[in-house]
Amino acid sequence: MHALGRLLAWIVAASTMVGAAAVILMMLQIVADVLLKNLINAPIPATSLIVSHYYMVIVAYLPVALSEKLNSHISVEIVFRHFSERWQKFVIGIVWLVSALVAGGIAHRLWFEALKKLAVEANVLESGLKIFIWPSYFVLPLGFGLFALVLLYRFACSVTGLASGLGETPVDAESKQLPASHEPT
Incomplete structure (x- = not known):
């Protein structure tokens, strides 16, 4: 189980790196477009389409699973x-299961939508x-599927x-509190 967690952690890190690379490429393309437009009146064609349909x-x-791995989703714990x-563990387990079913259902539906877009070779003219x-339609089911x-x-x-391989910290025995990775999402 630990090895599976480490593999998942690696896949989440890889998807996050792809997202980070997209941010850098987006910045470079936008800066180049603005410079070329203002200096020599020759903007990069279709920059707004590429930015909105690919980079964004x-x-x-794609990196939506990172926030779950780091337990950075918003939670209300009043x-x-x-x-x-014991009840905290039970509630967290139910939340994880229901959330996984919802995210998996979304990924499933988005996958078939992406296949439809592939079949008609969806495009935009500018x-x-x-x-x-x-191709950008396949990013959503990948992100939600990994989540x-x-x-x-x-x-x-x-x-x-069993011990997780996602990189969580162990339970603090002195404070008897669950670690951050076990708080509800």
Whole structure:
């Protein structure tokens, strides 16, 4: 189970690096477009389309599993903190399972939408240029699918009691509080 967690952590890191690369490429293309437009009146064709249909989609959706791996999703813990440790683990497990099912359902539906866009070779025309946008439709199911896998992995670890390989910290025995990686998402 630990090896699977390490593999998932590596895949999450790789998807995050692709997202980071997209941010850098987006910045470079926008700066080059503005400079070329203002200096020699020759902007890069279809920059707005490429930015909105590729870079922004990759930046927003591909690294979505990172926030779950780092336990950085927003959570409201007003009532949760008053539960016993056993109830906290139970509630967290249910939240992980339901969240995984929802994210997996979204990924499933988006996958078929991406296949439809591929079948019709979805594209956009701008200034006489034909830009294929169907590849960007596959980013969303990949991002949500990876998110669902991380959630399912967390649920499986909580049910089996086996150590996770995602990089969580162990439970602090002195304070009897769950580590940050076990708080609800």
